[in-house]
Amino acid sequence: MLIAEALCKQVTTANGRLSILHEVNLELDKGDSAAVKGVSGSGKSTLLGLLAGLDRPSSGRVLLDGVELGALDESGRDRLRAGRVGFVFQSFQLLPTFTALENVMLPLSLVNDPEAPERAREELRRVGLEQRTKHYPPQLSGGEQQRVALARAFVTAPRMLFADEPTGNLDRTSARRIAELLLELNATHGSTLLIATHDSDLAKCCKRQMHLEAGRLTPE
């Protein structure tokens, strides 16, 4: 489902070239769940960005759902993500002026899904927020906002889901509930899940755990 081969990322700074990722290799099968652990600044978000096609590597290649991302231009990568890739972010990234339902409908509306309202309602029901459809993000708690974000990520039944510190902004109880929900939805939809986190409890819930340190990925 997701293959990364000899992935490298270097950036140019005022002090010269800086290497963020070194020869990263990774392979995830359909339905797999994996966690990449690492401290802040270890390159987790950069790796996620490269694997999701949000950025281009300095060298190496990524195959997502059988398609080599390096062979696609920016529009091609955008099209590949649409409907096939889901995201969950640490800071939720909900649109503050949209209701919970409208936020969940957004990815479906973008692919002109005519059944968007019904599917979004169903997904909100799955995350236990069927009573909160008309609420705006600032009216929801952090845990509820992340549940809306989960519903938005899974509403398109993506083949691949990337989560960047999904419990980073939550208290312990909410974090546990979100972790359970994330894996439950992953199982229900049969998606492949890759989580970048420094939360060991969350990482342990995944089938595989890896460690990223100084740009190098090692299995635990």
Next chain:
Amino acid sequence: MNSAARTTQLRIARIQAIRLLWHDARNSPAMRLVLTAVCVAVAACSAVGFFIDSVQRGMRGGTAQLLGADLIVRAAIHPVPTELEQTARAAGLGTTRALNFLTTLPHGEAFQLTRVKAVERNYPLRGRLWTSAETDALQTTPRSRGPAQGEAWPDSQLAQTLNLQVGDTLQLGTLSLRIGAILVREPGHGRLFRVAPQLLMHLDDTPRTGLGQIGSRVYHQLLVSGPPHALQRWRKNLDDYPELTTLSIDKQEQTGLHEGLNDVRHLLGLCAYLTLLLAGLAIAMASALHARQRQDTWALLRCLGVERSRLMKWQLGQLLGLALIGGILGGAMGYICHYLLAGLISEVLKVTPAQPSVRPLVTGMGIALLMLIGFSLPRLATLAKIPPLRILQRNLPVPTPPTLLLYGAIAAACLLLAPWRGARPELLLYLLPGLAAGATLLLILIFIGLRLAATVRARPGSAWRHGLANLRRGNETGRVLGLALGLCTLFLLYLCRTDLLEAFSERLPPGAPNYFLVDIQEKDRKPLEAFLNQGLGQTPHFYLMTRARLTAINDRPIQPLEHPEQSSARHLSEHQFGLVRDTLLPSENRISAGRWHGEAAPQQPPEISMEAEAAEALNVQLGDRLSFLGLRTFTGRVSSLREVRWDNFLPNFYVIGGRGWLEEEPYTYITAFHVPQNRLDFPAELKRNFPELTVLDIAHMLEQSRSIMQRLSRALEFLFSFSLLAGLLVLYTALLATRDERHREVSLLRVLGAGHDWLRRAALAEFCCLGMVTGSAAGLAAAIGAWSTGRYLFQLPITFNMAMPAAGALLGALLVTTAGLLATRGLTKTPPLEILRRF
């Protein structure tokens, strides 16, 4: 699912997507500001556009009100040939005849120079005559036919001056005429300036008046009306009669009415244009704010797989939607407002505004779209370039539009929008570089001012110290410059409204000549000089004058229609006009090329000085030989060109020659003098002593001119409200731009223990100081702008407004503090934790 159902569902999905986008735009305070600014700009421009359009349509469609026919054929001295009338009738056109002459009417002890218009019974062909039974004209009656034989209809002014009532008898030469009605309004009476009041009578009565001397000053008219195509075909017959001149709705620019309207159009256009620039500034700033606030949203959309090109299309769609809504709302506001403007002006211009066309509405949409493309699109287009990775790495640089594209688009919009406002091209030559120079000056002044203000010592930890330190916020050049430009344009508009209008009014000083004496014979000159000196204590200048027509330039004959677009050129080539011999350059004339002939010895041909605009229109150069036809043909060589201000009500002339000029021609003199309010009996006394003199009373022309200025001032005040609104939008947007940053800062300070009062004092210190610095700099720049505009563009005796920088500081402090507190209201009401969690 069948294909029809699928298509319907896809349509629903698209509508959902559009609805979501619209929802996003609607919930953005910055986009609401953009829409408001577009509405204000379009409303201001549409109000002026609708107003000009309705008055022009009133003038054109209301031919009846102005001419009484579709076409008037005019002839001096001899009647218009009867063959022309016959061919017109044969072509199915309606005709009627009229003649005009000036005469002095006696009534009791009073005398009044009067324009007598003798018409046939079927006059007017277009429109109606409005009469009243009383001189106060409270109740009027429309009439479609002129006076019957033996009847005369004086206008209200004449009836009041000579104390005439309906039923009275008026002596015109040897003919007694019964006053049948008071003429309140008639076609052809719509001229802004009239030389004398009018008397309407029947054409067949004129031979019985015995006024033999009228033959030299009479103007005959043949009025024609009918279908445009038939009229156009018939007009070709006029080619065989070069001595005839015509007046049609296409030639309205020859009337003072059009000139008056042009003045109104230019000033309103300038005011609307400045409003538009202010609104443009607000749009640019609000768009930058919107782009900044929507970075995460668009990065998220990219993450969710929306292509850059699709985002760009959405962005364009959003702007188109805004242009449509802004255009319609602004156009509707402008449509309502134009009635108020028209109400102010129409009475004094004597034109009934017509229902305006939809053209200003379409133009409004165009303005809205152009403004959004120029001021908003470059900034918003960068949103599509937001890298999707930014959603994961917030420290990634945000793409910014290339400086050249950003400012190039703004400059292009400014240029493209300008002609739509009817602004004179030379205005732009001053205005745009002036604004650019002003912006640079402002930036330097503000940079110095803010640095100085920030060094003001205050107790460490005090609210004032914190507020003043905030003046050194980084990355705020654009915001502060926008604020200053907004204030500067507001002040400039204020100065235009007050100082410039005052200077315009001073063109007509209280002591300006209000009486002209024409056709003064040589024998009367010395006694008249003595009489004026004795009666009024004035020694006005007497100009030696003859009347002639320009026939050739360097021996090449002038063709009457050679310069159709130039009214002065056409006037010179079609009419006789006054040529003057004088060695003194008139006081308000300025030599723009060559040298004034002065007392130089006579040359062959004699030296002449020509008015510069007429020379340009006729393509006359220094050294050219001009031929004129008066009593005989004579010539002069152009040795200088003069700039003349035609609106100063002083005797002004197209051509003034030096010694040796007009020596073979019969001549008279012309002079002008001022009759003060306490000597209103003087003109009658003058007339008794010099009965052959023609006295032209222009007092009411002056009064009308002043009235136009007053109405114009009120129209500008009305338009100024739009400018004020646009200016406040700029201020509000500039301060709203830092709201998020302030929000976080205030929350932090509250966590650290700062109280509400402390925070309010800090905000007051910052806004007050920011307002004072930007206001004083803006005031100085506006004073320079108004002074240079008045001095060099309108040639007005305007003085530099020394008080403006100080007044600007006070006004700036007031406006910025008010707008600042409004823009940051509620900051201290939200729990600090809630705000800190957002960042």
